[in-house]
Amino acid sequence: MKIKAVCSFLNPLRFSRFYSQIFGQASSSSKYISRYVEKKDNFSLERDFPVRLISFYLPQFHPIPENDQWWGKGFTEWTNVSKAVPQFLGHYQPRLPGEFGFYDLRIPEILPRQAALAKSYGLSGFCFYFYWFGGKTLLEHPIELFLENKDIDFEFCLCWANENWTKTWDGLERDILIAQNHSPEDDIDFIAHIKKYLSDPRYVRIEGKPVLLVYRPKLLPDAAQTANRWRDWCRKNGVGEIYLVSVQSFEKDNPLFLGFDAATEFPPGQARISNIVRSVDVLNPKFSGKVFDYRDLARRFKNRTESDYPLFKAVCPGWDNEARRPGRGRVFHFSSPEIYAEWLEDSCKLTMKKDSEERMLFVNAWNEWAEGAYLEPDRKFGYAYLQATLDVVNSLNDE
Numbered sequence: 001m002k003i004k005a006v007c008s009f010l011n012p013l014r015f016s017r018f019y020s021q022i023f024g025q026a027s028s029s030s031k032y033i034s035r036y037v038e039k040k041d042n043f044s045l046e047r048d049f050p051v052r053l054i055s056f057y058l059p060q061f062h063p064i065p066e067n068d069q070w071w072g073k074g075f076t077e078w079t080n081v082s083k084a085v086p087q088f089l090g091h092y093q094p095r096l097p098g099e100f101g102f103y104d105l106r107i108p109e110i111l112p113r114q115a116a117l118a119k120s121y122g123l124s125g126f127c128f129y130f131y132w133f134g135g136k137t138l139l140e141h142p143i144e145l146f147l148e149n150k151d152i153d154f155e156f157c158l159c160w161a162n163e164n165w166t167k168t169w170d171g172l173e174r175d176i177l178i179a180q181n182h183s184p185e186d187d188i189d190f191i192a193h194i195k196k197y198l199s200d201p202r203y204v205r206i207e208g209k210p211v212l213l214v215y216r217p218k219l220l221p222d223a224a225q226t227a228n229r230w231r232d233w234c235r236k237n238g239v240g241e242i243y244l245v246s247v248q249s250f251e252k253d254n255p256l257f258l259g260f261d262a263a264t265e266f267p268p269g270q271a272r273i274s275n276i277v278r279s280v281d282v283l284n285p286k287f288s289g290k291v292f293d294y295r296d297l298a299r300r301f302k303n304r305t306e307s308d309y310p311l312f313k314a315v316c317p318g319w320d321n322e323a324r325r326p327g328r329g330r331v332f333h334f335s336s337p338e339i340y341a342e343w344l345e346d347s348c349k350l351t352m353k354k355d356s357e358e359r360m361l362f363v364n365a366w367n368e369w370a371e372g373a374y375l376e377p378d379r380k381f382g383y384a385y386l387q388a389t390l391d392v393v394n395s396l397n398d399e
Contacts, residue, residue: 035381060139063075078369088281097377115152115153122392124154130194134181210239249266263311265313266362292331294318297316301315316365320373348392
């Protein structure tokens with residue numbers, strides 16, 4: 001019986017929950033509570049909020065032939081997520097989904113349900129990662145399903161993930177699975193391909209201009225020339241003016257120098273905080289990853305000085321890519337709904353100082369499960385992060 005009890009305790013899900021409860025560092029004075037929160041069904045989907053929250057959306061939750069070839073038959077993001085285990089005491093792993101389960105985005109009903117849930121908790125739209133490689137697209141099917149279903153009453157936009165696709169998930173130059181092929185001709189082919197999205201009435205716009213994000217514009221041979229080609233093509237082909245946003249994931253350049261209109265933060269990218277791995281009790285003696293304090297991350301982004309160019313604020317509910325890099329993950333420990341909510345609230349108040357059309361804020365992300373950055377309900381917190389989001393945006397209407 002004792003052996004059976006010990007084995008039951010060492011079940012990864014129980015293990016991580018137990019130590020999260022013991023070692024979690026929630027602020028007892030916070031107005032947001034770090035616990036499992038049930039879904040609320042008695043509120044209206046139709047309301048206006050003073051800040052538009054746009055959440056990044058990963059479409060890699062369905063099998064594709066390329067991933068079958070690279071990672072094995074049937075691979076999706078869930079393959080890595082379900083295998084993660086805690087590396088130190090209090091490490092919240094594995095992260096398992098709640099309401100939607102291990103969903104498959106080929107099922108048409110999933111996206112409408114996700115959009116309805118997101119909208120009911122105060123979000124305005126999804127920013128889909130878009131994968132284009134010299135005329136070849138990957139993981140486009142869910143975005144096409146969204147486009148085709150006109151009953152989905154939710155905004156959306158695209159972020160071109162213009163890195164190489166690599167085995168290490170970092171877009172760098174090693175172990176390349178499919179490479180980018182940037183050229184003037186490719187610029188035109190790309191913008192022509194996404195015209196169908198830019199032209200949709202639900203597409204996110206600023207002053208009537210469709211908003212297009214580029215994950216790493218510095219990888220383009222000449223970002224300013226690419227921007228000019230896109231603008232010229234859109235003017236001549238019925239799209240009109242476009243609004244280009246650079247993502248500050250790896251680089252933190254002035255977007256105006258790149259020919260773009262604005263930039264967006266992308267936490268935890270560009271964070272400069274200390275590794276606290278020596279302060280945690282490591283369970284895996286071979287663990288070679290890094291551990292940071294999520295509270296420090298939130299403070300760093302909240303205390304950033306104002307930029308001299310248009311910059312959208314962004315927040316993330318957490319970050320932990322242990323699922324993608326077993327034993328070598330980059331973990332932001334002590335994340336919680338209340339710290340996220342305080343960060344979001346501060347960022348929203350700063351955003352409200354802008355002109356109404358530019359009151360937009362990005363969330364990283366809706367469903368980055370393998371990176372521990374998601375608003376979707378899970379088995380530990382339930383709807384706590386979504387409820388915190390709604391509480392914040394509701395409070396802004398009371399300002």
